[in-house]
Amino acid sequence: MARAAYEPKLPLGLQGAVKAVEGEPTQSVDNQEEIKKLFPNTYGMPLVEFVKGEETAHEKMNVGIILSGGQAPGGHNVITGLFDAVKKLNPENRLFGFILGPGGLVDHNYMELTKDIIDEYRNTGGFDMIGSGRTKLEKVEQFEKGLEIIRQLDIKAIVIIGGDDSNTNACVLAEYYAAKQYGVQVIGCPKTIDGDLKNSQIETSFGFDTACKTYSELIGNIERDCNSARKYWHFIKVMGRSASHIALECALQTQPNICLISEEIEQKGMSLNDIVDYIANAVAVRAADGNNFGTVIIPEGVIEFIPAIKKLIAQLNDVLALPEAKDISRDEQVDFAKSHLTDENLAVFNSLPVGVARQLALDRDPHGNVQVSLIETEKLLSTMVAQKLEKMKKEGTFKGKFATQHHFFGYEGRCAAPSNFDADYCYALGNSAAQLIAAGKTGYMAIVKNTTAPAAEWKAGGVPITMMMNMEKRNGEMKPVIRKALVELDGAPFKAFAAQRDRWARETAYVYPGPIQYWGPTEVCDQPTRTLALEQA
Secondary structure, rough: OOOOOOOOOOOOOOOOOOOOOOEEOOOOOOOOOHHHOOOOOOOOOOOOOOEOOOOOOOOOEEEEEEEEOOOOOOHHHHHHHHHHHHHHOOOOEEEEEEEHHHHHOOOEEEEEHHHHHHHHHOOOOOOOOOEEOOOOOHHHHHHHHHHHHHHHEEEEEEEEEEEEHEEEHHHHHHHHHHHHHOEEEEEEEOOOOOOHHHHHHHHOOOOOHHHHHHHHHHHHHHHHHHHOOOOEEEEEEEEOEEEEEEEHHHHHHHOOEEEOOHHHHHHHHOOHHHHHHHHHHHHHHHHOOOOOOEEEEOOHHHHHOOHHHHHHHHHHHHHHHHHHHHHOOOOHHHHHHHHOOOOHHHHHHHHHHHHHHHHHOOOOOOOOOEOOOHHHHHHHHHHHHHHHHHHHHHOOOOOOOEEEEEEEEOHHOOOOOOOOOHHHHHHHHHHHHHHHHOOOOOOEEEEEEOOOOOOHEEEEEEHHHHHHEEEEOOEEEEEEOOOOOOOOOOOOOHHHHHHHHHHHHHHHHHHOOOOOOOOOOOOHHOOOOOOHHHOOO
């Protein structure tokens, strides 16, 4: 009850009456001509910032909301922020939630979100208010089927809360409805615990703050156990298939002995054996000091960043997108894939442990990607490190013991009760989405900036989704997508980590952050992630 009673703080620009101030026209981050051609009705629109305005009457409008993709802490606060703001604009406004993601829009599966329902979910984790789903909105039949229920409920705008793929779909939907002049607005909100939906306009995606604090508490607990028992090396895999933001943030918060950064592995052209050597040498150095224990943080998608394996996966993706690949059984899939590989890629494929190679050649997720979360990278690496250490023992370069424990922190962080930062940030995003609708905008993503300052000084507004897009290969063809943000190796967060990691590798410099604090001094409870603080410093 006390947590539900927490009142999220709003930026000054969203308190009271609001005015939308437009900036300069925008263009996409790359492939400008192609993106402009694909999105003629929603390209080149200006940035928007909300400032204090004068009270004006607002016509009645109904709004639909969709939670899309994986869960992230704070989603309910986006919905409560949107609800409060649309009701403030006009008490007759209504909010409809589409059940279990974008599929709810297509299948006309919805519920009206009333004050009684909304109040139950304030400041709570999860997406269980209306559920989420991974249906991709990309076909004309889906857009038209969705329009039927939009017309029936007299909905003026749809708000889609999602990551880069979901917001790419939101942009496509906005363009389609604008081209047809249907008068339906589409607004996006930046969600993903992976932290890879950020750019010059989006400082952080919601959920990243809470997830990293949750994982860091767990990693800190393991480090404390590790330092108490002094007999295990703990291999800890964390979420982050396309970028290592979570691994890096957790390392900055807990100071493990080793943290792998996928982007650095790719830049240095490291092989799987190089990574194994790096870990094994650190184990040997600590053993020489009498420390036969340690912690290793591994990003979920690291295997895709090893250049030789990345090349192999790229060809496998193309092979499995071939029309003839659709009709073969799972048993035939591996042989089919191998028969189409270049000699170089086949050699890499055959060098991998059988289970890993098989996983790379089998099912893809809805976006056509390898399901890396199913590959037990933490066990793969610890097994290979053990083999390397056996060799070093025979050579006399390792005289210690090596026993391991394995962990994968994924679902543990996706539905946690949002930190105060995420509770405030998400509530402000919901308010921004409502104001974008009131301002008549479509094809925009709600944003909140200046987020390392106190919440009252945050700046709310909107960015055209087309501004974030470029062309990339998906499922064998070039498609417009929002560009993912990877860890920048010349950025302040990575540099802060790199400056300390050699010391952390040898010493036991663990930090135990403990649980997320909701009450107490601001400097304890309301801090953003180390990543955000370093980037905005």
